Amino acid sequence: MKKEVKDVSMAVIRRLPKYHRLLKELMEKDVTRISSKELSTMIGFTASQIRQDLNCFGGFGQQGYGYDVGELYNEISRILGLTSHYNTIIIGAGNLGQAIANYSNFEKKGFHIMALFEKNPRLVGLQIRDIPVLDVDELGSYCEGKNIEIGVICTNKESAQDVADVLVNLPVKAIWNFAPADIIVPDSIVLENVHLSDSLYIISYLLKNQE
Amino acid sequence: MKKEVKDVSMAVIRRLPKYHRLLKELMEKDVTRISSKELSTMIGFTASQIRQDLNCFGGFGQQGYGYDVGELYNEISRILGLTSHYNTIIIGAGNLGQAIANYSNFEKKGFHIMALFEKNPRLVGLQIRDIPVLDVDELGSYCEGKNIEIGVICTNKESAQDVADVLVNLPVKAIWNFAPADIIVPDSIVLENVHLSDSLYIISYLLKNQE
Numbered sequence: 001m002k003k004e005v006k007d008v009s010m011a012v013i014r015r016l017p018k019y020h021r022l023l024k025e026l027m028e029k030d031v032t033r034i035s036s037k038e039l040s041t042m043i044g045f046t047a048s049q050i051r052q053d054l055n056c057f058g059g060f061g062q063q064g065y066g067y068d069v070g071e072l073y074n075e076i077s078r079i080l081g082l083t084s085h086y087n088t089i090i091i092g093a094g095n096l097g098q099a100i101a102n103y104s105n106f107e108k109k110g111f112h113i114m115a116l117f118e119k120n121p122r123l124v125g126l127q128i129r130d131i132p133v134l135d136v137d138e139l140g141s142y143c144e145g146k147n148i149e150i151g152v153i154c155t156n157k158e159s160a161q162d163v164a165d166v167l168v169n170l171p172v173k174a175i176w177n178f179a180p181a182d183i184i185v186p187d188s189i190v191l192e193n194v195h196l197s198d199s200l201y202i203i204s205y206l207l208k209n210q211e
Numbered sequence: 212m213k214k215e216v217k218d219v220s221m222a223v224i225r226r227l228p229k230y231h232r233l234l235k236e237l238m239e240k241d242v243t244r245i246s247s248k249e250l251s252t253m254i255g256f257t258a259s260q261i262r263q264d265l266n267c268f269g270g271f272g273q274q275g276y277g278y279d280v281g282e283l284y285n286e287i288s289r290i291l292g293l294t295s296h297y298n299t300i301i302i303g304a305g306n307l308g309q310a311i312a313n314y315s316n317f318e319k320k321g322f323h324i325m326a327l328f329e330k331n332p333r334l335v336g337l338q339i340r341d342i343p344v345l346d347v348d349e350l351g352s353y354c355e356g357k358n359i360e361i362g363v364i365c366t367n368k369e370s371a372q373d374v375a376d377v378l379v380n381l382p383v384k385a386i387w388n389f390a391p392a393d394i395i396v397p398d399s400i401v402l403e404n405v406h407l408s409d410s411l412y413i414i415s416y417l418l419k420n421q422e
Contacts, residue, residue: 013416017409025393080412081419095310102306103407105391111411150414173421174414180316182236190417192410196314198228199403200322201291203361203385205224206401208292210384 008056015053016080018043023073035066085110087147089172091163092154093118093126093133096178100152101128111150115142143170150174157181219267226264227291229254234284246277296321298358300383302374303365304329304337304344307389311363312339322361326353354381361385368392 022043026034036047043050054060054072057079061067077083088106090097093116100106101113117136118124126133134142151167153160153175160179167175174190177183185191233254237245247258254261265271265283268290272278288294299317301308304327311317312324328347329335337344345353362378364371364386371390378386385401388394396402 014409014413016416017406017412020412021406021409079416081415082412084415084419086415086418095306095313099306099310100407103391106408106411109408109412110415149418174418176411176414180314190414190421192414194407194410195228195232196311196405197317197320198225198232199405200317200387201228201231201293201320202225203387203401203403204292204295204297204321205227205290207297207360207385208295210401 012053012056015045016076019050019053020073020076020080020082023069023076026069027073031069033066033068036061039067082109085112086149088113088150088152089139089143089148090116090152090154091118091136091139091167092116092156092159092179093120093123093128094154097152097154098128100154100178101131104129114146114148117142139166140170148172150176153177153179153183155179223264223267226256227287230261230264231284231287231291231293234280234287237280238284242280244277244279247272250278293320296323297360299324299361299363300350300354300359301327301363301365302329302347302350302378303327303367303370303390304331304334304339305365308363308365309339311365311389312342315340325357325359328353350377351381359383361387364388364390364394366390 022039036050039050040047045053051061054067057075060072060075088111090101090113093101097116097118101116107113113131116128116131116133117139118133119136123133124135148170149172151170151172151174153163153167155163157180160177160181161183164175164177164183164185168185168189172189174192175183175185177191177193180195180197182193183191233250247261250261251258256264262272268286271283271286299322301312301324304312308327308329312327318324324342327339327342327344328350329344330347334344335346359381360383362381362383362385364374364378366374368391371388371392372394375386375388375394375396379396379400383400385403386394386396388402388404389407391406391408393404394402
């Protein structure tokens, strides 16, 4: 019954984490089933959009019954690949790098943070939870044979491209970039840029238009 | 010529920071004008989508000429309210709170971070750049008469709702929430939740479907 997912649009895919989060919350509230209409009220997409989105991955709901919350959560976890394991390293052990390393929930979802790398000698040698902060000069030798899949860039803007080049050559398969810089990588590398300022600018817009 | 913007959909508004970022990059590369078709290639929306989006705020482009990059950047800055000034405080001076306080670019866009508040006595008394870390017990007295507009929540999940309640009562006008918790605030308060995991889950999806 599962459809081939290769042709699902990125717009649909980008909504999946929202469904995942909402279903988790419903499970925590012991809700066991939900209609697309109720989901719609909670998530802010139309019921028809929700049915369309979920149909891209095969039909999960039943007419007149709705969705089984636990089952749908597990299916979306599986679709998102959160049942896999990803060897992950962080470059830059400043505040942001440490914050991400400290966020143990990523570990639970399969993102295994193996080490942080840093050039500042005052930070090298620290442990974040049980994760070591290593000298960035050791990056290549450390990663050899370890099948590192995700590299997280938490450096400043100026170092971001150089770090990306090193990660591409390791090679990693994906880069999660927090530096406020537009880094360039080959098409074969998955790249996600996090632009924290985007949502701050939305706050600004809404404050301005509220007045 | 400017249209009334109250009825612009959130989907359009959420694309504005992307235009803003792209135009900034074009300015840094000394590009002075650009067609919607060229913008489309760079930003990944269709040219027709771009024209529609920008038409919501009045017509900025000229047929056969395209958009004046500097002018469009300034207009979008103005639409986003980035020419205003917002008194901002951060609750939670752990790694993430400090990372945000250190990000001087927010200051340049008008988000004036006045203080961080923290309950951990080991962090109280620190200075991040020139921003003091104060005891969270001083929050109410500090904010009195200061017209604090934005409160940033950088606490753990467990404290997030309590902190949100305090911020709502100050009152702030907007909350930027980084805690991985679904906080509830009155409709009159602008609320933006940052879910860092969303883009990590997209990486996971793309890695899984690439294989």
